[in-house]
Amino acid sequence: MNRGKSIRYIAGGAGVLLLAFLVVLAMAKPGDSESASSPLLGQPAPVVKSTTIGGGTFDLARRKGSWVVLNFFNSTCVPCRQEHPFLVDFANEQKSSDNPVELYTVVNDDSDGPVQAFFDTNGGDWPVVRDDDGAVSVAFGVAKVPESWVIDPNGFVRLRIMGALTKGFLTTRLNDLKSQFAGGQ
Numbered sequence: 001m002n003r004g005k006s007i008r009y010i011a012g013g014a015g016v017l018l019l020a021f022l023v024v025l026a027m028a029k030p031g032d033s034e035s036a037s038s039p040l041l042g043q044p045a046p047v048v049k050s051t052t053i054g055g056g057t058f059d060l061a062r063r064k065g066s067w068v069v070l071n072f073f074n075s076t077c078v079p080c081r082q083e084h085p086f087l088v089d090f091a092n093e094q095k096s097s098d099n100p101v102e103l104y105t106v107v108n109d110d111s112d113g114p115v116q117a118f119f120d121t122n123g124g125d126w127p128v129v130r131d132d133d134g135a136v137s138v139a140f141g142v143a144k145v146p147e148s149w150v151i152d153p154n155g156f157v158r159l160r161i162m163g164a165l166t167k168g169f170l171t172t173r174l175n176d177l178k179s180q181f182a183g184g185q
Helices: 003-027 079-093 112-122 135-142 169-180
Strands: 049-051 058-059 068-073 102-108 147-151 157-162
Touching: 003 068, 068 079, 068 135, 068 169, 079 102, 079 112, 102 112, 147 169, 157 169
Parallel strands: 068 102
Antiparallel strands: 049 058, 068 147, 147 157
């Protein structure tokens, strides 16, 4: 076989694979919240120390005693923008809860200005944690945004949610987890 035919076969094979990948992406349902496995589940949460856009500090270890949700976000991410109203609703629900969950947004590959502008326009008054060097995302193994993680009051990772949250999904899953771990708090 000559070199020209080999290159055509390789290019054709790559084209078929690319086409198959695009078909899979096109058929995927956007906005479906789903839990996903991770080696972190059931393990102590990674060490997370950073600053917030509001000028404060954030240390995940100091959140022990509270349920914590870390939502990884980028202001240009379409699914992140779609799930944001559900996070606003969730945060508002938590304000009147007897056992409120602390919500934090972790900025993934974005800068303060666009993120602050997004929150100013779309609401949300919870802390926004910087991840300037990507260390927080790497520690949690974030594949792509949006992605949410739930940490229990003892500092153990209990849930990983890949993809955009849907209405009520986070509240339902947290209520299930709270019931399941009520004796272990």
